[in-house]
Amino acid sequence: MWKKSIAIGLLLTGASTFAAASDAGEVSQGRELAERRCASCHAIGETNASPNVLAPPFRNLYRQYPVDALRPAFLKGLEVGHRDMPRFVLTPQEVTDIIAFLHELNPCRKPSSDDTAMARCFAPME
């Protein structure tokens, strides 16, 4: 078990270094990937409902998890806690991109003068 934790720690460190280097590109890649692979069930927009009512809208994920903590699960294919969903395989780069996109959906990530974003940040969870 400890070996696994160390591996995850290394992955997280690697990811944040990488994310700092090329954030913008990854967000658009991640969005595109989410549209293709996840949007048939999950809402990936800022206000729409999920096509599959059981699937949490991606914009709410950050309220349940620090989204970086999803990385190991995404690398494994989210077998855990994802019973109504076919197991998917993502490359480490795709995982980095999706996580960058999930960060982008988090309106509380940075202070903002955008009232709509701030209202979403403090809104009750759907």
Ligand code: HEC
């Ligand atoms: C076929 C429908 C479907 C697709 C496609 C799908 N999901 Fe899901 N997802 C679900 C459902 C349903 C849940 C709710 C979990 C449950 O109770 O099974 C879920 C839950 C999740 C969760 C929360 C897991 C938890 O433990 O709370 C994450 C994160 C997630 N999905 C990520 C993704 C990503 C990333 C993709 C695309 C690569 C994706 N999903 C594609 C149906 C889907």
